Amino acid sequence: MPNKTFFWFFLPTGLAMILFIGLPIISTGIQSFYAQHDQIVKEVKKCDPFGCKVSIVVDQEETSKLREAKPLGKFNGFGTYVDRNHLAFDEISKFWKETNSTGEFIDQVTNLPFYKALIFTLTYCLFVTPNVLFLGFIIALSLNAISRKIRGPLIFGTILPMIVTPLVGSLVLFWMIDAKGIIGANLQFLMDDPYLSLKSSKTLTWITIIIYGIWHHSPFAFVVFYAALQTVPQEPVEAAIIDGASRFQRVRHIVLPHIYPVVTFVALISLMDNFRVFEPIIGFSAEGSAQSLSWLIYDNLVNEEVILFGSAAATSIMTIIGIAILLTPVLIRTWREFKTVR
């Protein structure tokens, strides 16, 4: 296709992506260097019969004037990146000096908002992704062994958790697991602990969200693995059966190597999706004990008084850097393959 024709064909979609994905990333970058204005204060002299008092009050008029004149806020450089709500370098060095043991130091650091969110996000990725791969593969293997006639409805049932939006999916589970729901109430009864509830325990909340993640993402892994299983050639499998290979050996040495490229694909996609975990935190009302990077940004953006654009942007940029680190190995591999193909 000539370059000119390509240009006109690609222009609309390219423009859409540049305007609404490329530019916003740049806009986020710029915003992250600004912080909202401080409130302007003025001294007010109040006099009553007993004398005069000077008090300091917020000058609403001047403040809003300044906000209108410079809506982006004041230039803050990397100030937002290193403040207490983000990388918190000052606080960390202070903790380093003041705490006595490493455990205590780590404890203090992980209580800072950004690190808390980072740890939750990474823990979520770390537990959900491998389990999703494993469960999806097992479901695909078992469904594959079931008679073809009834597979259709079974597949439909299996992919239900994936097609609902995460907010709805987590709500549906939350209403069952909550202290007043069917599972929660029975758990209280079984454990003989009337105060056992999701909100009371941080560990329990984390486990629930991780279980939700596995429940929600496994169908995706299942679908891809299931399709890949259909392409496994029959001859080596039959040869292996004749040679006396056990079922496990066949899966391990024939099926797995065949679908290996697909495994990396699923791992990559679910890693990307898990890194942006956010809606389940709202669905489970788990803000108190579990916060993710995306949730921090959301929280800044729905702030009631002033929207914290700078703070949200700084967290966004760091999230994007995180994604970039996750993607680098894949990009390097693709680049190598591309070079060898040429």
Place this chain on the structure above:
Amino acid sequence: MEYGLDKRSNSLKTFNTVFIIVWLLIACFPFIWTFWGSFKVRADFFSRSDWWYAISAFNTLVETGSQFTTNAYSEAWTEGEFWKASRNTVIVTVFVVSISLFLGTLGAYALSRSTERYAFWILIAALIFRAMPHITLVSGYLFPFFQMQIWGILPTTIVVLVAINQPFTLWLLYSFFKTVPKELDESALIDGCSYFQAFRYIIMPVMWPGVITAGLFSLMLAYNDFTVTALLLNQENHTMVPKIQSYLGTNQHEGNLMWAVSAVVSATAPLFMLVMFFQRQVISGLTAGAVKG
């Protein structure tokens, strides 16, 4: 794929069946339970004293005189203004799907027929864009949109959703277009068609399965979106998913949980029906990028 030579033992068969049944229960029961509960009153579905009330419907019987009630639905749809939210969802979905498909087919066709190096880099860039968490993009939109005073209205959200959706649509349609032999449009070009004519009259007619699949995925994205719609639309223009969240209530004001339950069922039912109908397309779409490489 049944292994002809393979005589599996009975115990393995039983284990397999049991596993599938357990998994299906885990996957489907929450939806069935929510559907069942949506016809009860709050005191039953969220019973403080005894979860068995949700099944025996004790309070529902006391409050409404029948074991099933559709009060939650009628209240949510009228008083809760869920009709408005679903109308907005329909508008957003229809526009997002049609615009995405229009832009996506053109772009993906060009990518699949180009042999230049930049086509590869565009696909890689699309992959990187696909990986961006939506909330980071939203944090980039909010400020400029406030300044331009285009925040809160449906057209802005539609354009944003179309753009966010493009990378995935491009990849999907690209892999579909690759399966259409090049000779088909080349012969049309020799016969004197322009590229656009070849695309419009020769390629599009054989591309319907791919277009339907891509359309389904755009539909699911627009229909299911929470991040963009919750932050870019004002109260008046909220679509279904942010509306459901608003029923949940906050620390300041108590929500109406039964509205949320019935709204969840109302929002999920059309989606399930659609997927039931188009199951084959959904699955082929999910695997297009992966299996074909």
